[in-house]
Amino acid sequence: MTYLTLNLLAAVPTTPVWSPSVALIMITANLFALVVARYGIQVKGVGPSLPVELPGLFAGFGLPELLAVTSFGHVLGAGLILGLAQAGLL
Structure with a gap:
């Protein structure tokens, strides 16, 4: 292993434990x-429609839209959680 690899391995941010504030974010x-x-x-x-009927906020959404939206939401949430934890606010 090179010196650069060891430095990158040591630069892993601390991840917060699950708590209600993490879930809320x-x-x-x-x-x-x-x-x-x-x-x-x-x-x-x-594309394919959802197999169940969902509330009005999801009206017109198919399976691809729902998967894309929740994937984007989780990426955004993970970034917020890691950023707030690194800043010491979480």
Whole structure:
């Protein structure tokens, strides 16, 4: 292993343990992604539909939209959680 590899391995940020505040940040990030997608996705319902009927906030969403929105929400939430933990705010 090179010196650079050892430095990169030592630079791993601390990850917070699960707590209600971490869950609240993840839920908020997913809801924000859902609101953004609700107004941002122009062509909804292309592809397979969802197997169950969901509330009005998801109206017109198909399976690809739902997977994309929740994936974006989780990436956003993970970034927020790691960033807030590194800053000492979480």
